[in-house]
Amino acid sequence: MRSDSSVVDDRVQHGVRLLHDPLRNKGTAFTAEERDALGLRGLLPPAVQSMETQVLRVMGNLARKDSDLERYIFLAGLQDRNETLFYRVVMEHLPEMMPLIYTPTVGAACQHFGQIFRRPRGLFVTADDFGHVRSVLRNWPHRDVRIIVVTDGERILGLGDLGANGMGIAVGKLALYTACAGIHPSQCLPVTIDVGTENENLRKDPLYVGTRRSRLRGEDYDALVDEFLAATREVFPRAVVQLEDFANINAFRLLRKYNEQYSLFDDDIQGTGSVVLAGLLAAMRVTGNSLSDNRFLFLGAGEAGIGIADLIVASLVSDGMDAEEARRRCFFVDSTGLVVNSRENLAEHKRPFAHDIEFVSTLEEAAEVIRPTAVIGVSGVPGSFTEKLLREMAEHHPHPIVFALSNPTAKSECTASQAYEWTGGRAIFASGSPFPPVDYQGKTFVPGQANNAYIFPGVGLGAIVSNSNRVTDEMFFIAARELASMVSEHDLGLGRLFPSLSRIREVSARIAVSVAAHAFERGYAQAAEPDDLVQTVQDFMFVPEYASFA
Numbered sequence: 001m002r003s004d005s006s007v008v009d010d011r012v013q014h015g016v017r018l019l020h021d022p023l024r025n026k027g028t029a030f031t032a033e034e035r036d037a038l039g040l041r042g043l044l045p046p047a048v049q050s051m052e053t054q055v056l057r058v059m060g061n062l063a064r065k066d067s068d069l070e071r072y073i074f075l076a077g078l079q080d081r082n083e084t085l086f087y088r089v090v091m092e093h094l095p096e097m098m099p100l101i102y103t104p105t106v107g108a109a110c111q112h113f114g115q116i117f118r119r120p121r122g123l124f125v126t127a128d129d130f131g132h133v134r135s136v137l138r139n140w141p142h143r144d145v146r147i148i149v150v151t152d153g154e155r156i157l158g159l160g161d162l163g164a165n166g167m168g169i170a171v172g173k174l175a176l177y178t179a180c181a182g183i184h185p186s187q188c189l190p191v192t193i194d195v196g197t198e199n200e201n202l203r204k205d206p207l208y209v210g211t212r213r214s215r216l217r218g219e220d221y222d223a224l225v226d227e228f229l230a231a232t233r234e235v236f237p238r239a240v241v242q243l244e245d246f247a248n249i250n251a252f253r254l255l256r257k258y259n260e261q262y263s264l265f266d267d268d269i270q271g272t273g274s275v276v277l278a279g280l281l282a283a284m285r286v287t288g289n290s291l292s293d294n295r296f297l298f299l300g301a302g303e304a305g306i307g308i309a310d311l312i313v314a315s316l317v318s319d320g321m322d323a324e325e326a327r328r329r330c331f332f333v334d335s336t337g338l339v340v341n342s343r344e345n346l347a348e349h350k351r352p353f354a355h356d357i358e359f360v361s362t363l364e365e366a367a368e369v370i371r372p373t374a375v376i377g378v379s380g381v382p383g384s385f386t387e388k389l390l391r392e393m394a395e396h397h398p399h400p401i402v403f404a405l406s407n408p409t410a411k412s413e414c415t416a417s418q419a420y421e422w423t424g425g426r427a428i429f430a431s432g433s434p435f436p437p438v439d440y441q442g443k444t445f446v447p448g449q450a451n452n453a454y455i456f457p458g459v460g461l462g463a464i465v466s467n468s469n470r471v472t473d474e475m476f477f478i479a480a481r482e483l484a485s486m487v488s489e490h491d492l493g494l495g496r497l498f499p500s501l502s503r504i505r506e507v508s509a510r511i512a513v514s515v516a517a518h519a520f521e522r523g524y525a526q527a528a529e530p531d532d533l534v535q536t537v538q539d540f541m542f543v544p545e546y547a548s549f550a
């Protein structure tokens with residue numbers, strides 16, 4: 001396991017510059033010998049403290065903050081000062097830290113990005129950089145970049161267009177790559193392509209850090225993205241690119257356009273599809289039937305919904321079903337109503353799931369016609385899984401599957417306790433944001449969270465270790481199966497469709513091994529095939545321990 005700084009520039013800084021290098025700084029943990037050798041004597045208070053003591057200090061300080069946004073700011077400051085300690089804290093307290101460094105707190109951090117801005121992190125590419133994107137990328141201080149998370153900030157979580165403030169999302173996702181899959185921090189590059197924003201409030205805000213213009217669209221936008229991707233290949237040839245929080249109008253298009261040309265994927269579409277498919281595969285162990293016995297009714301036909309349905313179809317096809325037949329098991333209700341063939345102006349990504357049935361306008365009406373075995377909420381409309389809907393499902397099915405995936409918690413289509421109560425404790429429930437355990441008629445249910453962090457770090461790690469020139473749908477399908485296989489009978493007994501978050505490094509490593517093996521088998525891998533892939537993946541994973549400078 002990598003705990004040293006072998007991937008960092010090996011010219012060791014001395015004196016105060018070393019203390020200001022977050023990848024090497026150890027703060028009060030520098031030993032007396034190191035302080036002498038590195039010109040640090042007198043620059044630090046005399047006590048030499050262990051990392052355990054430093055973690056104690058951090059946790060104490062964190063507890064004294066009085067809001068999650070303050071905790072986020074504090075943790076970002078720690079990341080800027082001492083990344084090793086930051087990752088030690090995050091990894092030792094992952095279930096507690098994840099909601100702080102990623103959703104939901106990261107959403108507030110993006111909304112207040114200009115106000116809480118301290119130190120820049122990541123690269124900002126703007127429309128003015130057109131023709132010069134390569135030189136912007138060359139300004140990045142690290143050469144061995146392996147994973148890039150890029151957003152244009154148009155659809156940040158469920159918060160809409162946040163322009164350049166979307167950088168918080170790219171930074172947060174990459175922190176999860178390091179914490180969950182051990183990608184070294186120096187190999188992670190967050191990028192915001194700032195093409196303007198339609199968010200008037202931001203454009204008027206004196207503290208806004210982005211470009212004050214309406215969004216670049218059409219050919220100019222496409223040319224900038226095109227140049228960016230070509231430049232990444234040139235400057236960081238081994239990097240996998242993750243598209244993040246692009247709006248529908250661009251997300252599906254960009255994924256289709258570049259998925260076969262670059263080692264690139266979209267987590268909102270493919271990662272979501274994979275984690276939810278894993279949840280459904282685990283649910284089948286409770287219902288005792290197979291995916292093909294189900295009818296899935298989605299509320300919301302955006303990136304998440306279509307991504308999930310595509311992977312359900314891929315799974316059914318791999319079991320031998322015809323793709324058309326598989327799509328007939330997925331139905332969508334969007335903001336207009338049921339997605340049917342007779343509707344005009346259907347967006348292209350919805351068309352494969354438009355069926356020859358009569359149009360109805362509400363979810364409850366659609367459920368009466370379709371009699372779904374599973375409802376999947378990805379609409380951002382809270383309370384839309386009503387008591388009537390869930391009670392009716394429970395009348396027809398012994399174990400209705402209820403996935404209320406909209407984030408944050410306040411947008412969830414129903415709560416965990418509503419799902420259990422309205423189905424007599426028979427719902428198989430999962431949510432997008434975490435819900436606390438629910439006591440219902442003497443039984444305690446622990447609802448599972450369909451967190452994309454179960455999937456994307458492992459898929460990324462597998463693609464990196466194999467140096468794959470593609471990230472395919474099949475890899476997400478493989479990842480889903482691997483994740484589902486790690487759900488124990490104990491998890492299922494508690495009502496949880498995913499393994500405990502405390503096992504996330506093991507989950508990522510297992511997914512990475514399967515994904516890399518697939519890349520080698522299919523000829524996508526550019527790396528030499530190792531004799532022991534499991535060991536190679538383990539060896540690649542960064543462990544936050546201080547290097548010795550003695």
Ligand code: NAD
Nearest residue numbers: 272300301302303304334335378379380405406407432450
């Ligand atoms: P999106 O903007 O791409 O799609 C939203 C969809 O909801 C659109 O099809 C829209 O038409 C539909 N919609 C809006 N109002 C509606 C209404 N009143 N009735 C029916 N449909 C309506 O967003 P997305 O990326 O697909 O994400 C949707 C939700 O899913 C978000 O809340 C997001 O947080 C959540 N999500 C959860 C996970 C997860 O649990 N792992 C992953 C991704 C997204």
